[in-house]
Amino acid sequence: MTRFDRIAWSKLVLFPLALLPALLLVEGAFANRLGADPVDTLTHATGIWALRFLLLSLTVTPLRQWTGWNGLIRYRRMLGLFAFFYATLHLLVYVALDLGAYWADLLTDITKRPYMTVGFAAWLILLPLAATSTRSMIRRLGRSWQKLHRLVYVAAVLAVLHFFWLVKADLREPAVYAGILGDFARVQGFQSLAQASPGRADQRKGLKTIGTRAV
Amino acid sequence: MKPIRDPIILPSEITDERDFRGRRSLLAALAASPLLLTGCQSASSEAPVGAGATAKAAPPVGPAAGGAIPGIKTSALSTSEPKTSWSDVTSYNNYYEFGTGKGDPVERAQSFQARPWSVTVDGECEAPGTIDLEDLIKPHAIEERIYRMRCVEAWSMVVPWNGIALADVLQRFKPTSRAKYVRFVGLEDKERMPGQRYPVLDWPYQEGLRMDEAMHPLAFLAVGVYSRWLPNQNGAPLRLVVPWKYGFKGIKGIVRIEFTNRKPATSWNDSAPDEYGFYANVNPAVDHPRWSQASERRIAADRNLFNARIPTLPFNGYAEQVASLYTGMDLATYF
Numbered sequence: 346m347t348r349f350d351r352i353a354w355s356k357l358v359l360f361p362l363a364l365l366p367a368l369l370l371v372e373g374a375f376a377n378r379l380g381a382d383p384v385d386t387l388t389h390a391t392g393i394w395a396l397r398f399l400l401l402s403l404t405v406t407p408l409r410q411w412t413g414w415n416g417l418i419r420y421r422r423m424l425g426l427f428a429f430f431y432a433t434l435h436l437l438v439y440v441a442l443d444l445g446a447y448w449a450d451l452l453t454d455i456t457k458r459p460y461m462t463v464g465f466a467a468w469l470i471l472l473p474l475a476a477t478s479t480r481s482m483i484r485r486l487g488r489s490w491q492k493l494h495r496l497v498y499v500a501a502v503l504a505v506l507h508f509f510w511l512v513k514a515d516l517r518e519p520a521v522y523a524g525i526l527g528d529f530a531r532v533q534g535f536q537s538l539a540q541a542s543p544g545r546a547d548q549r550k551g552l553k554t555i556g557t558r559a560v
Numbered sequence: 561m562k563p564i565r566d567p568i569i570l571p572s573e574i575t576d577e578r579d580f581r582g583r584r585s586l587l588a589a590l591a592a593s594p595l596l597l598t599g600c601q602s603a604s605s606e607a608p609v610g611a612g613a614t615a616k617a618a619p620p621v622g623p624a625a626g627g628a629i630p631g632i633k634t635s636a637l638s639t640s641e642p643k644t645s646w647s648d649v650t651s652y653n654n655y656y657e658f659g660t661g662k663g664d665p666v667e668r669a670q671s672f673q674a675r676p677w678s679v680t681v682d683g684e685c686e687a688p689g690t691i692d693l694e695d696l697i698k699p700h701a702i703e704e705r706i707y708r709m710r711c712v713e714a715w716s717m718v719v720p721w722n723g724i725a726l727a728d729v730l731q732r733f734k735p736t737s738r739a740k741y742v743r744f745v746g747l748e749d750k751e752r753m754p755g756q757r758y759p760v761l762d763w764p765y766q767e768g769l770r771m772d773e774a775m776h777p778l779a780f781l782a783v784g785v786y787s788r789w790l791p792n793q794n795g796a797p798l799r800l801v802v803p804w805k806y807g808f809k810g811i812k813g814i815v816r817i818e819f820t821n822r823k824p825a826t827s828w829n830d831s832a833p834d835e836y837g838f839y840a841n842v843n844p845a846v847d848h849p850r851w852s853q854a855s856e857r858r859i860a861a862d863r864n865l866f867n868a869r870i871p872t873l874p875f876n877g878y879a880e881q882v883a884s885l886y887t888g889m890d891l892a893t894y895f
Contacts, residue, residue: 380662381647381648381662381859383865385857443857443868443869445866445868458851514760514761
């Protein structure tokens with residue numbers, strides 16, 4: 346089933362590329378080049394990359410439908426797993442470096458602070474998705490695999506909310522991610538509408554106009 | 561853990577190209593102004609800071625941002641805790657007038673001209689007026705105050721400020737008995753402060769203190785840091801430092817000081833009244849609605865990636881000196 350074709354080769358290139366932000370952060374930490382508050386830099390950067398990969402993994406389906414290139418689907422798992430990887434780093438940096446000796450505060454944070462609650466919930470949702478991403482799990486879960494993995498949209502909404510709620514006053518950056526996510530929601534919404542109606546041409550038209558906005 | 565940094569030429573040490581090209585006219589203007597003569601003399605008498613810097617840039621003329629301040633007194637009010645490095649103090653700043661990113665101010669404030677500068681002092685006082693910054697400073701000896709600085713975002717620094725006790729300055733304007741509060745207003749200038757083009761706060765920045773807080777010996781007007789005139793990103797040429805309060809009380813680029821009998825509106829309180837109070841006293845027992853204030857990440861020479869977090873102290877460790885200002889007040893209500 347696995348052919349070592351062009352997509353497989355491109356993934357070999359994409360893998361270290363996706364790992365690069367993490368490597369640069371580690372290098373920056375050792376070289377003392379993460380600014381005045383390195384813990385904050387690490388937390389913010391790992392969180393942003395988690396969100397980026399999460400949103401990238403969500404682009405696969407609409408992009409595939411829009412371009413008609415089905416090979417795109419083979420990148421989705423890797424993108425999703427990188428989202429989980431950065432989200433886990435994000436959580437680890439927070440607990441081990443930021444809280445450090447105060448790690449017991451994590452429970453208070455999660456129960457008392459809404460932005461922490463939703464952030465942690467997003468990570469908790471990603472956990473079973475990552476665990477069931479293997480080919481054998483996909484086979485074993487059958488139709489319920491698809492249902493389970495739709496939770497990724499919930500995780501994405503929670504992740505954006507997490508970002509919104511932690512910002513002090515300048516909402517521009519989280520708004521960008523919320524906007525992208527909103528576009529996906531609209532694309533998916535159009536799609537389900539179009540699927541309900543017989544006119545498939547309308548769907549393609551709808552996707553096309555919105556697709557150009559989203560990218 | 562932190563490796564020793566090479567002595568680097570700071571952007572603030574390098575004369576702006578416009579100044580360099582216009583140096584003759586600048587000198588002519590300085591010579592024509594008797595008020596600025598003292599500044600001119602001090603510039604010629606002081607040794608340039610960092611020999612390496614002089615090779616590439618002209619030494620700062622007068623009290624230019626980043627130039628050395630002569631004859632600084634030490635203070636018993638200073639802490640002996642390990643300091644935050646000059647590079648961290650001058651590169652990691654919350655100064656939304658130049659952008660909301662911590663690195664925005666150092667990047668975008670370099671061409672800001674902080675001199676000439678004047679401050680209007682008015683309201684409930686007998687001697688109001690608009691005074692040139694040099695005249696505001698001149699009668700006072702400049703002191704060093706090494707203070708803890710606790711940001712409301714739960715990080716902190718230890719900063720060697722240079723300046724004057726706020727009370728000493730305020731008294732010169734003879735506040736009347738009707739003066740219950742002091743209001744501070746920052747510069748509003750969208751051309752010179754690009755961050756003000758976005759209404760992230762209601763510009764200009766405003767802050768305020770109760771009169772007894774303003775008259776407290778710890779309250780400080782900073783004109784310098786690390787024995788140099790304030791770099792633009794740190795609030796040049798004049799900023800407030802109130803070490804027992806969260807950092808946002810330390811308004812930068814002050815252009816107006818007003819004595820008033822009513823509690824003044826303050827920028828962050830206006831922006832989110834349930835999150836940022838008028839008093840804004842550092843208090844580990846009263847959390848920010850969204851995050852804990854019980855501890856903080858200290859940015860200082862003795863701290864690294866693995867041991868940055870330390871407990872936050874009531875009134876940022878100045879409780880002994882200032883707690884009596886608030887006796888009988890519920891600090892959870894008046895946060």
